[in-house]
Amino acid sequence: MNIVSQSLSSSAAPISRAHCLAMDAADTLASRRDLFALPQDVIYLDGNSLGAMPKAVPSRMTQAIEQEWAVGLIRSWNDADWYPAPQRVGGRIASLIGAKPNEVIVADSTSVNLFKLLVSALRMRAGRNVILGENGNFPTDAYVASGVAELTGAQHRAVAPADVMAALTEDVAVLTLTHVNYKSGQAYDMAAVTRRAHEVGALVIWDLAHTAGAMPCDLNGCEADFAVGCGYKYLNGGPGAPSFVFVAERHHESVRQPITGWHGHAKPFEFTQTYVPAPGIDRMLVGTAPQMGLFALEAALTAFDGVDMQALRAKSLALTELFIRLVDQELSEHGFGLATPREAGLRGSQVSLTHAEGYAIVQALIARGVIGDFRAPDILRFGFAALYLSHADVWDAIATLKDVMVSGIWRSAEFMARKAVT
Numbered sequence: 001m002n003i004v005s006q007s008l009s010s011s012a013a014p015i016s017r018a019h020c021l022a023m024d025a026a027d028t029l030a031s032r033r034d035l036f037a038l039p040q041d042v043i044y045l046d047g048n049s050l051g052a053m054p055k056a057v058p059s060r061m062t063q064a065i066e067q068e069w070a071v072g073l074i075r076s077w078n079d080a081d082w083y084p085a086p087q088r089v090g091g092r093i094a095s096l097i098g099a100k101p102n103e104v105i106v107a108d109s110t111s112v113n114l115f116k117l118l119v120s121a122l123r124m125r126a127g128r129n130v131i132l133g134e135n136g137n138f139p140t141d142a143y144v145a146s147g148v149a150e151l152t153g154a155q156h157r158a159v160a161p162a163d164v165m166a167a168l169t170e171d172v173a174v175l176t177l178t179h180v181n182y183k184s185g186q187a188y189d190m191a192a193v194t195r196r197a198h199e200v201g202a203l204v205i206w207d208l209a210h211t212a213g214a215m216p217c218d219l220n221g222c223e224a225d226f227a228v229g230c231g232y233k234y235l236n237g238g239p240g241a242p243s244f245v246f247v248a249e250r251h252h253e254s255v256r257q258p259i260t261g262w263h264g265h266a267k268p269f270e271f272t273q274t275y276v277p278a279p280g281i282d283r284m285l286v287g288t289a290p291q292m293g294l295f296a297l298e299a300a301l302t303a304f305d306g307v308d309m310q311a312l313r314a315k316s317l318a319l320t321e322l323f324i325r326l327v328d329q330e331l332s333e334h335g336f337g338l339a340t341p342r343e344a345g346l347r348g349s350q351v352s353l354t355h356a357e358g359y360a361i362v363q364a365l366i367a368r369g370v371i372g373d374f375r376a377p378d379i380l381r382f383g384f385a386a387l388y389l390s391h392a393d394v395w396d397a398i399a400t401l402k403d404v405m406v407s408g409i410w411r412s413a414e415f416m417a418r419k420a421v422t
């Protein structure tokens with residue numbers, strides 16, 4: 001039972017702001033908020049798109065720029081340990097996703113890492129030619145799968161999430177899914193899906209964009225093959241932070257990724273003319289790593305030091321449950337639907353509402369300091385980063401949304417007309 005159920009189940013009384021403050025007083029993660037620089041007048045519910053900035057980042061960047069780059073110059077590749085940063089930061093992320101440190105490396109973007117893994121998986125399942133995906137996945141996942149299919153002659157087959165299990169047939173080389181859907185916030189049962197895929201001999205790539213740092217994940221416990229994810233969402237690495245890629249140790253020998261750049265070479269500084277893949281996870285590298293992005297991400301990850309991911313999950317579920325209950329309690333007359341499962345076990349760390357006028361409503365909310373986002377055609381999306389949100393924030397966000405609806409302010413031309421960029 002989570003903190004909301006505990007404090008509310010015994011009473012049928014409406015939830016009040018005082019209840020929320022009581023939950024904050026009992027919140028063991030509450031002090032983590034001080035690790036983040038967030039404007040006073042903002043309630044930030046968009047950490048599933050761009051995480052907030054950890055205060056540890058600016059001083060690390062200043063040191064990297066003013067000392068390591070300006071003074072150390074090229075010597076810093078060795079003297080400041082720039083060279084092993086992809087492995088080092090990968091090792092930190094591994095601890096958040098149920099992987100061993102040598103199974104995760106940070107490189108490139110999520111889209112590029114998906115490309116590398118899809119081609120690798122097809123090569124490992126020669127004789128099978130289907131990439132199985134899901135309808136409604138984040139577009140880049142579908143685009144990259146189609147691009148790989150076009151390049152390799154494979155077939156990209158996308159089915160409804162509910163039909164994935166049945167679509168796992170013996171011609172599937174690789175199944176590619178996003179663990180927590182970016183629109184609905186619904187999560188797959190990673191263990192069950194991976195098991196079924198393996199029963200038919202398929203490999204699985206999990207996109208953890210909306211999972212890593214948002215909730216616990218046990219890649220090795222699920223015997224996952226491959227995974228990718230973003231550094232800039234719940235890991236708070238900053239805009240365009242590099243992505244991470246996971247390859248289970250048992251596949252390290254056989255995985256051959258297609259972008260055979262020199263940093264994935266066994267001996268990059270021998271400058272030979274023939275490509276020989278590096279042993280282990282290093283072969284997933286391509287070219288020179290974006291060091292500044294790595295440093296920001298590395299500093300950002302210190303916000304997770306000592307965090308029990310089960311406690312983080314409990315708080316995340318408490319926040320999302322509270323939000324859902326308050327929508328029921330405060331907004332029932334305003335035409336919102338719920339696109340996210342009420343059942344906690346099926347939910348990631350976001351709540352999505354539906355409303356035909358969602359775009360204008362989100363714009364009006366943002367103008368009042370509650371930052372969520374809109375996803376066409378009718379989704380109002382709210383991400384809950386348990387490290388920096390409080391239960392009172394949830395109350396205040398709902399109160400602002402109610403005010404936007406009751407006042408009808410969202411109908412003003414300003415909000416109806418503004419163009420969405422995020």
Ligand SMILES: Cc1ncc(COP(=O)(O)O)c(C=O)c1O
Binds near residue numbers: 110112207
């Ligand atoms: C599920 C998912 N995959 C991938 C991405 C992004 O990939 P990239 O970092 O390559 O832009 C996102 C968000 O942008 C996402 O939500």
Ligand SMILES: Nc1ccccc1C(=O)C[C@H](N)C(=O)O
Binds near residue numbers: 048050422
């Ligand atoms: N990388 C971005 C750059 C600009 C605007 C949004 C994004 C996102 O990450 C969107 C996110 N993946 C989503 O789930 O909608």
